[in-house]
Amino acid sequence: EVQLVETGGGLVQPGGSLRLSCAASGFTFSNYAMSWVRQAPGKGLEWVSGFSDFGRGSYYADSVKGRFTISRDNSKNTLYLQMNSLRPEDTAFYYCAKDFRVGATTFAFDVWGQGTVVTVSS
């Protein structure tokens, strides 16, 4: 079964840091581009960051550029999101998502995790 499981969320003060992890199983992780997508309370989906297949490049939304860093460890089948200088507006559910096409970056996601909640508040 193809599965994504996010961990690492929690409560953090403004200016603080968190690292999210997404453990993948049931598919050849290294062959697929992966992304992080978030949804703030009462808001819509917002794409946050993506990492192309085979590590060919990373991408960031303007709202997180310079503060968040995406990475992946293909030997551990895990995607990460290092979040620094967190702001209250970063409060959201964070989802890990898998690109549907092998060996390409399409940003069309066919598998999503259940999400992990990040709350930035003093």
Add this chain to the structure above:
Amino acid sequence: SYVVTQPPSVSVAPGETAKITCGGNKIGTKNVHWYQRKPGQAPLLVIYYDADRPSGIPERFSGSNSGNMATLTIRRVEAGDEADYYCQVWATSDDHPVFGGGTKLTVL
């Protein structure tokens, strides 16, 4: 940053056709994906690359994209289609993809 606009809500009676739009400057030159999101569930990809359907998605779901508007069309709407629908827009020349604000489809 590229701006994508969706109507907040669309209502339709069962059996009728629902059209959910996604507007953006020259969106017809970009790739558009559509997701269905029901409460408590992960988003479901229903259309990719403007008009292609993933396996398992009913033929009632179709997509089009031209000019400044992309459209998700759901024919013979059922109660189970009630959900939030999001378009996602991206082009290889863009830095990153962008989601629309979402449209709540209500089946009357």
